[in-house]
Amino acid sequence: MAEDPLSHPALDKAAGEEFLQEAFQIILEEAVRKGTDVKEKVCDWREPHDLQKILDLEMRSSGEPQQRVLELCRDVIHYSVKTCHPRFFNQLFSGLDPHALVGRMITETLNTSQYTYEIAPVFVLMEEVVLKKLRELIGWESGDGIFCPGGSLSNIYAMNVARYQRFPDSKRTGIWALPRLAVFTSQECHYSVKKGAAFLGIGTDNIYLVGVDERGKMIPADLEKQINKAKSEGACPFFVNATCGTTVLGAFDPLVDVADVCERHGAWFHVDAAWGGSALLSRRHRHLLRGIDRADSVAWNPHKMLMTGLQCSAFLLRDSSGLLQRCHCANATYLFQTDKFYDMAYDTGDKTIQCGRKVDCLKLWLMWKANGTEGLEKRVDRAFEFTRYLADEIKKREGFQLVIEPEFVNLCFWFVPPSLQGKQGCADYWERLGKVAPAIKERMMKKGSMMVGYQPLGSKVNFFRQVVTNPMVTKQDLDFFLDEIERLGTDL
Amino acid sequence: MAEDPLSHPALDKAAGEEFLQEAFQIILEEAVRKGTDVKEKVCDWREPHDLQKILDLEMRSSGEPQQRVLELCRDVIHYSVKTCHPRFFNQLFSGLDPHALVGRMITETLNTSQYTYEIAPVFVLMEEVVLKKLRELIGWESGDGIFCPGGSLSNIYAMNVARYQRFPDSKRTGIWALPRLAVFTSQECHYSVKKGAAFLGIGTDNIYLVGVDERGKMIPADLEKQINKAKSEGACPFFVNATCGTTVLGAFDPLVDVADVCERHGAWFHVDAAWGGSALLSRRHRHLLRGIDRADSVAWNPHKMLMTGLQCSAFLLRDSSGLLQRCHCANATYLFQTDKFYDMAYDTGDKTIQCGRKVDCLKLWLMWKANGTEGLEKRVDRAFEFTRYLADEIKKREGFQLVIEPEFVNLCFWFVPPSLQGKQGCADYWERLGKVAPAIKERMMKKGSMMVGYQPLGSKVNFFRQVVTNPMVTKQDLDFFLDEIERLGTDL
Incomplete structure (x- = not known):
């Protein structure tokens, strides 16, 4: 007579722990280490229908073997946006605090x-x-x-x-x-x-x-x-x-x-x-x-x-x-x-x-607890300082134009490509300028080099809104940010 | 001249990763391993004012050293309820699936x-x-x-x-x-x-x-x-x-x-x-x-x-x-x-x-992905089978009384202590019975042996509602569950 299955746990505790250990190392490597590495992409961009093909999303009757599940974890991380990346400036949140993560x-x-x-x-x-x-x-x-x-x-x-x-x-x-x-x-x-x-x-x-x-x-x-x-x-x-x-x-x-x-x-x-x-x-x-x-x-x-x-x-x-x-x-x-x-x-x-x-x-x-109020204060102050730095850099660079002088850490600006510089008087100037940010955004996404948001506001056509809150960001990243916009948009 | 702090990241990547590694091992040991071990308590219960004294909750100006933060992690886990424990039956959720956790x-x-x-x-x-x-x-x-x-x-x-x-x-x-x-x-x-x-x-x-x-x-x-x-x-x-x-x-x-x-x-x-x-x-x-x-x-x-x-x-x-x-x-x-x-x-x-x-x-x-639809089906069926098992056991045991025959996995029952058995006719029977579940609950919480909810419903005085959804649970845990209620309530 077969033994009663209810007398035994239906989950293998040891296998579960092993999976947790292995998966955690993948998370550390793929999401934390690579995710914060400027040499890696912010996102390996794919169009929806391509990504659907790459990811094996279907949920089936039978389970997949452990090694396959670990591969799936890798894929999920790989094709996701790394919001902790030092060149991710797209949202009002970014970065990765290890204590908060724990x-x-x-x-x-x-x-x-x-x-x-x-x-x-x-x-x-x-x-x-x-x-x-x-x-x-x-x-x-x-x-x-x-x-x-x-x-x-x-x-x-x-x-x-x-x-x-x-x-x-x-x-x-x-x-x-x-x-x-x-x-x-x-x-x-x-x-x-x-x-x-x-x-x-x-x-x-x-x-x-x-x-x-x-x-x-x-x-x-x-x-x-x-x-x-x-x-x-x-x-x-x-x-x-x-x-x-x-x-x-x-x-x-x-x-x-x-x-x-x-x-x-x-x-x-x-x-x-x-x-x-x-x-x-x-x-x-x-x-x-x-x-x-x-x-x-x-x-x-x-x-x-x-x-x-x-x-x-x-x-x-x-x-x-x-x-x-x-x-x-x-x-x-x-x-x-x-x-x-x-x-x-x-x-x-x-x-x-x-x-x-x-x-x-x-x-x-x-x-x-880990940072103290003072540690958090420093992060906030740093975000302000970076915004100030970027605003000043923008003023120095031809082709960049502030939408408004920042008082907080939102930095709103247009990039005016050479073809539009000095053409403010033209009838289609604003219409053409409004197409610049979306075009640059598409290029940066496909390249995976960085990520920043754009939007119109009232009568103002599409402009970038950049936000730095990630303490991993350095001046070098911000210089790269402006250089990259120029590189991506100079022919527009 | 001091170097510009904005030229360097304000978060130490290596220290962060080390902290993540150490903290993860604490999570594995304290929350996963001990949390699912029947020899450990479901919760090391403390009254609010005692717990406030034990936990150092105050958020200060200065940060705490790494080792102290790791101790705090241990304390947080130690004094929390282990909802993954095989003797936690208090809520409509319980257990810990390693894949879901990852x-x-x-x-x-x-x-x-x-x-x-x-x-x-x-x-x-x-x-x-x-x-x-x-x-x-x-x-x-x-x-x-x-x-x-x-x-x-x-x-x-x-x-x-x-x-x-x-x-x-x-x-x-x-x-x-x-x-x-x-x-x-x-x-x-x-x-x-x-x-x-x-x-x-x-x-x-x-x-x-x-x-x-x-x-x-x-x-x-x-x-x-x-x-x-x-x-x-x-x-x-x-x-x-x-x-x-x-x-x-x-x-x-x-x-x-x-x-x-x-x-x-x-x-x-x-x-x-x-x-x-x-x-x-x-x-x-x-x-x-x-x-x-x-x-x-x-x-x-x-x-x-x-x-x-x-x-x-x-x-x-x-x-x-x-x-x-x-x-x-x-x-x-x-x-x-x-x-x-x-x-x-x-x-x-x-x-x-x-x-x-x-x-x-x-x-x-x-x-x-890991379990397949069939694996999840087995878990659901197992929960039904356990409920059936417990309902049958309750019928066999003196002092236990079903509130209603279960058709799902909610098992509702009274424990009638010896002092009340056969006294259904007494004027204060229901009033006294209504005090039994809260008293047993208090004892099990303070002992940390298990956790189950109780409540009144309409004209029905306080009864236990037990729910098994955790696949780590075995028949032995359910036998313990009934034995423990008897042990804790027999003198009431």
């Missing part, structure tokens, strides 16, 4: 959910400490908060909490009986404000776009004007979103003045500092966020400038009365029992609309 | 965001393949979908897409001009339906709770009754949520009959199969979800039964006309440029309300 690996291995103390004792306490630290940098002595899966959701949470605070019954009744709710934000704000208004049932038409000055900063007088306009149209101005570090230009709205307007009109004051929040770590540059302590809520993504790895998005609240919990709670009795043997105030999971929630605090905490 | 580690190391082909070429293609595979198991030949940070958000997405499909203008105008929207779900549904109705501005009062039978399954006739009631009250019944695998009892709503009702009333038919969806992998048990192919949308969390690791939550749609994209898009020009050099249909990021989105497909894909 934090993420521990998180993945322990694989727990951040909703109750009993299942995540270390992380419930740790999240509290980390959020407190971020609040201190904002300038709040008390408050509340939670890590969200992304800054978009943090902004959407803010809008929902603001609505609940003003109209607590709407959680039960819906918003039919409420006046039309009006949201105020600048035209340079992140698109999640739009997504949020749609998602929460408020509607994108009820967003009043506030004008910006030539630097992309919200004009407080126009905010006041828009609020009065909304009021005269019978709407309820309940929520103002100010941005610290707009996505493209890196602009900071004038928070003190915006706070004054909010106060006058009793509107919730939210600051989307998803990108710019990390400047609070720099004693030299934190003045950009002056007035942030007057916000009702703040979104801040340490996974951007601070390199913790996606996601690490804090939603922070000034309120310490439990508003967040009251707004989002559903009191599920199977999870948040009221007869536990420990202090149930530690079961914080009902503050979110998620149920299972990944641990996002460990990577930031471990990196902070 | 997928997660690659994801973390590559650290990219799943929004455009240019930044995530491998993962954009891979997500498509993985979602297609899940749709095939549902029985759909075409469709759409996206990975969400959790099943709660998948359910909330469903509600939002259903609203948009019925009232597309509401994305712009908000829901003020809409009739009152009515949501239908059973009283056993996951609490995210409630959270979603509140979040989307619909309000929890507009949820009509449908009655369930004695097994916790939605009664289709009552659904019809509730829909007619809502209509007579002037509401618009736009969304029906059926559950496959309720959280506590593991009940499956009768999908075919619910589909008929939805069809008759033109309501969106969503199936929350976050928990039960993985039964689709089992030829023997997939009948539990008969009719799921008639759903308009499905939520399915492979991170639960299939052990991919948090989060891996698929939101799947039958629609293939681009409804998801139209519902959620904001067309940010800095990210979703329309003048790219590759087919921009591969830029799928605007299907979500997130901007940056973690890669959630790789871990499932790699695990599937």
Whole structure:
């Protein structure tokens, strides 16, 4: 008689460990070592249909042998973009911090959910400490908060909490009986404000776009004007979103003045500092966020400038009365029992609309422990210095033109190829210039030499937006960056 | 003159790699090896204030030395719950699949965001393949979908897409001009339906709770009754949520009959199969979800039964006309440029309300590659067999009483200590029984011998809900599980 298979584990522990060891060495070699090596490509680019052929993506009835699975790991890494590469300037995140990475690996291995103390004792306490630290940098002595899966959701949470605070019954009744709710934000704000208004049932038409000055900063007088306009149209101005570090230009709205307007009109004051929040770590540059302590809520993504790895998005609240919990709670009795043997105030999971929630605090905490606040400050300052360096270099070089003088670490510029230099007066100048960045981008992608983003903005045609946050970057990489753009674009 | 610090990287690559190597060995030893060893504790339990003292959580100005950081890693792992332990039965997820873990580690190391082909070429293609595979198991030949940070958000997405499909203008105008929207779900549904109705501005009062039978399954006739009631009250019944695998009892709503009702009333038919969806992998048990192919949308969390690791939550749609994209898009020009050099249909990021989105497909894909569909099927079948085994053992043992005969892998039971046996007639019997599970839970946590959840449900006082999904579990662990409950509760 065959032995009962249930008497034996159905996973081979030793084989599993061996696979982990082998795969980890592949990760180290292919992703960490080669990924940060300037002699390697940022990405070995393939068109979708070619990549589909190269990668054997099909999921079959039978499993593949261990060695084949290791090869697949190699392929996945090889054809992926190396966001840790010193010549990757495409996103608001880049680089690879080994301490944060270890934090993420521990998180993945322990694989727990951040909703109750009993299942995540270390992380419930740790999240509290980390959020407190971020609040201190904002300038709040008390408050509340939670890590969200992304800054978009943090902004959407803010809008929902603001609505609940003003109209607590709407959680039960819906918003039919409420006046039309009006949201105020600048035209340079992140698109999640739009997504949020749609998602929460408020509607994108009820967003009043506030004008910006030539630097992309919200004009407080126009905010006041828009609020009065909304009021005269019978709407309820309940929520103002100010941005610290707009996505493209890196602009900071004038928070003190915006706070004054909010106060006058009793509107919730939210600051989307998803990108710019990390400047609070720099004693030299934190003045950009002056007035942030007057916000009702703040979104801040340490996974951007601070390199913790996606996601690490804090939603922070000034309120310490439990508003967040009251707004989002559903009191599920199977999870948040009221007869536990420990202090149930530690079961914080009902503050979110998620149920299972990944641990996002460990990577930031471990990196902070290893580097100290001062180490992180140095990284932030370095990013500013590099931006300054590049802006100055651009001014020295023919064919490069700043879109705007940077005050943060977004460097926006056009490359004007020789064929267009001195032709600003021509009727098709801007149209032709708008095609330069996409063409250079295509060439750099296919060559794999580096990666930087471009986009149009309002009446400004396609320009590059370069961002350095990776501390592995050196001046040599930035010189290469400008040289390479010239090389790739000189014949356009 | 001091050398310019910008000419050198500010991160020591060699030291970083050494740290990664050392930390990885700690992870292997403390989390993987000890974490899956029955001779070790599931958790070395400490009260919050004690744990706060043991862990040095404070984030300081100066960084700690490397060896101290490694010690901190050890401490974090040591005092955390080992959800991979063969005696961890507390959640709907457990166990540790080495292939999924490697997928997660690659994801973390590559650290990219799943929004455009240019930044995530491998993962954009891979997500498509993985979602297609899940749709095939549902029985759909075409469709759409996206990975969400959790099943709660998948359910909330469903509600939002259903609203948009019925009232597309509401994305712009908000829901003020809409009739009152009515949501239908059973009283056993996951609490995210409630959270979603509140979040989307619909309000929890507009949820009509449908009655369930004695097994916790939605009664289709009552659904019809509730829909007619809502209509007579002037509401618009736009969304029906059926559950496959309720959280506590593991009940499956009768999908075919619910589909008929939805069809008759033109309501969106969503199936929350976050928990039960993985039964689709089992030829023997997939009948539990008969009719799921008639759903308009499905939520399915492979991170639960299939052990991919948090989060891996698929939101799947039958629609293939681009409804998801139209519902959620904001067309940010800095990210979703329309003048790219590759087919921009591969830029799928605007299907979500997130901007940056973690890669959630790789871990499932790699695990599937290694095990094949058949390997995963075996795991699912094994979980069913274990549940059967435990249910039979419980019937044999004095003092154990099933709450309900299991049809899925939730095993719900009371332990009746000797002092209460034969006292069912006593006035305080149920009150006293309700205190047994919390008391046993406290003891097992403090001893660290195992972990299982309890909760009340309706008129039923606190009972245990045991779930086995970890293939490392053996019959011996389950025998230990019952013995240990007896040992811990016999004097109560």
